[in-house]
Amino acid sequence: MSLWPVYRGSGEPHDEVTRLPAPPPWRAFDGGPPLSRPDGPAESAASPFRAHRAETYRPTDEAVQLVNAALYLRRPLLVTGPPGSGKSSLPYAVARELRLGPVLRWNITSRSTLADGIYQYDPLSRLYAAGRGPEEAADSPADHLRLGPLGTALLPFELPRVLLIDEIDKSDLDLPNDLLHVLEEGQYEIPELVRAAREQAEASVLTADAGERVAVRQGVVHCRAFPFVVLTSNGEREFPPAFLRRCVTLALRRPDERQLLDIVRAHLGDALDDETVQLVQRFLERGRDGELATDQLLNAVYLTRAAGLDSPSRQELATLLMSHLGPALDPVDAYD
Template sequence: MTTATDTPEPDWYIYRGAGEPHDGIGRLPAPPPWRDFDGEPGATVVPPLGTESTRRLGGRSGRGIAWRPEQLELINAALYLRRPLLVTGDPGSGKSTLAHAIAHELGLGRVLQWPIVSRTTLRDGLYTYDAIARLQDTQMAKVRDASQAWEENDDQPTEDIGDYLRLGPLGTALLPYGRPRVLLVDELDKSDIDLPNDLLNALEEGEFRIAELQRIAGRQADVEVLTDDDERAVVRGGRVRCKAFPIVVMTSNGERDFPAPLLRRCLHLDLPSPRDDAWGRSRLDTMVTAHFGEEGAEVAARNGELIRTFLDSAPGSLRAADQLLNAIYLTQEAVRDREPDRQRLAELLMRPLDHGERGGGPL
């Protein structure tokens, strides 16, 4: 296991943070009675891990993330309790990467990603219904068969209504999979003020309803709809209810406070930016090795020097780990043999993100 300490791994851990895939999710005990869900029928096969996860994890297996013991405890507690994780921290501290690391290590397939902006609503995450396309197709059918009688009625069922319904990332995560899907709700603090409260019912009840299908449920109980994976899944009676509650990772850059009802339904994990200590150095070294590999002592020494520069310069300034990766790549590929240029470019790329706010002038 890749951590900054040599303490043994507790045997109750499901997610170990070591980066090696394993079947630990099968050891997860039954959920607490208040988090036990009974959705059916079973959903479709989960797609394999996506290219986004491979990119974020560096494209190499066996490379874990350096976690503090208390961080691993919170992550595993969320798995046991079937509760969402609210992950806070500075930009570049690894909040989003956590969701991809969990999916990779536990073999849970493609991460469902829901990026949040100020205009995002709960409906965007659950499903979309293209009523206009359905109306256009209906009108074209009338033209093709002008002799067919047609009653103008919005509730009239059609065999292909599922072609116009597409589940969003949250809606897909709540399908009744036998194993939990991983859902990344990215930058929740960017949302409209109402979205965190709107999420409460879906996260607490593990289900939602599709009004367009409920209107025809008596005549067409099972409808196939499109999912966020571009697959098809059966929705029965217009109701989607999970079986295995998804592993929900909600990230926040700390730009706003969240309502107490949401906070009490989540476990809060804070990921501070790496500092100049054993854990910070281990975390950055692991991340750099995962992305660039171990290409000889000289390259490793140069990377180590840039890591020290990243950690030592301007304590308290806001920096993102992406800046360090950019500096390493550029100095290795462009000016690896010109030391003055390497140092100057590295310092340029690793300037504090809050440089202007601290009186150092604009970037």
Template sequence: MTAQEEQASASQEEQASAVGWRIFHATGHASSSPPRLPAPPPWRRFRGGPLQPPPSDDPEAALRRLGPGEVTAQLGAEEIDTVNAALLLRRPLLITGPPGIGKSTLAYVIARELGLGRVLEWNIVSRTTLRDGLYVHDAMGRAQAIAAWQAGLRDAAASAPQDPAPEREPGGASRDRQLPPCLGDFITLGPLGTALLPYDRPRVLLVDELDKSDIDLPNDLLHVLENGSYDVPELVRDGADTAHVHTSDPGVRAEVRQGRVECREFPVVVITSNGEREFPAAFRRRCLPLELRTPTREQLLAMVKRHLGERPQGTEDLVDLYLRRVQAGGTHSLDQLLNAVQITTTGGFQADGNGRKLVEMLLRDLAKGR
């Protein structure tokens, strides 16, 4: 980062800190003492329990998304205000913009700056349903486990001595009797379901490319986004007071009571869209819109330096070529620029002749289908 960029960043932070209601300043700097969110509005307060332990970080995922260097400020004052409004009002952010412009990266910037731990990713495809995001029930695995348990009981009964009575627990149950498989062992909460668990501080949920979903999914999300809760019907029917289920965090389980999950702090929901279709008005009413535009030349140069650790010779020319292509129309991604810089700075690469054709291919218009 140049002295001018550092001065601009420092000035932006000073201006942001002067506005007391802002807790997010788009610096991407991890703080030793993460800020706490102010109390939510009365209509966005939830009382889920029991509290889950704080989530761990995922530094490798953050490194892939943000790069090893300082995060380049890509948001202006108005965009930062929108993010802060979503945080304070406990409402989802609906981020639109061209593909590859860094929409999903914002979720990682928020998580790092506010110290909210590992980002939960829900990648949407045309077949995605609401239940996919909430939980998965391995019914086949449970049926197989029950069959194996019943077979084990029969084998134990056939091989047990007939004369001596089995030793019993105070409640009357046989001490050596095998317990049936627990239903919770076969339920795994999805990214959305995990984000709605009761945490002391909100989780960050990235709902990536919602516009690729089936037409019904945005409407199906309305109830969950409004109420911050959902039921797991299999656990409700089971009748047990508590169940310990798997979550989307590797190796972490959660306690669910009476089959119902309700958040304590509404998660920071970042929903991205490439603008391929419009969403229903009822869905948009529950979200705060944020449109990201193509970064400036200075921001692109800083982005390259952040990801590659330096600004290789010829980067300026590639950035200018990339911007000319963006301004000419079509669809382009920031990944294309990084790929072009990476390959043209490889030792022995010749930028003329076939090398020039390769650069043209890397920076091609993605809207043309080739």
């Protein structure tokens, strides 16, 4: 029986990830003791937006193939594409279908460093604790430390965690290269805990999962199941070859008419009247002249339905909502 694909893109949750074949020998990790995934759904109940996106995401056949490639090879998935193409929705959809628990998210800015993703340590709080008396001074560095989303994803979980590193192209030039070693080796050190290991070999550390603590021995973390890492990029910069060769790369395209109709059905119900079809066609036409995002189409369809306008007014309002996000496109970049 074929084990491919584990991720089907159907949106129906299942446990097939447990049938994932053993990793390639060069991507095998043996961290431990093994941890169970934290309780909770892939999409937080506190974020109905993300829950809706996870449930309604419709991957292309190419996306399904390359998600499975990343899962089988234990490699990060670099996802590029225009705004609104579903780059950041993809990991939530995968986590939901494969029942991999809450998604860990690291939003990148120009000031982000590797240390931000691995852990945060507050030395001032420890200094203040020491000033309150001998009992407070005897606390551990772990009491003032919390793992970040990357640091949490690389804990020795039995099943892979899902980590979204969003907009990696906005980072400092050094961050992609800094990520190489950690993602290649599947491990990292926490210097504050390494120094304290002589007195305390094991430390209980807060993770990026709310309220969860894990034991870290000798200040070193080794992963077990390599996480499903999705790095998104809007194409604002080039990445070094050493970084690219360690990733599986997925380039999301602008959806065609059939895909757009499927997206509208998924988000707004099965009923597609002639007016909705016309709005999709109008969206495609306007997309030939400048950048548009699928969100703009969904906004236009919802609002023109909810307002109960007649046909000419719907088209006029939709056109106002579907304003171009950037300069005019070159003809070779236009919709098919």
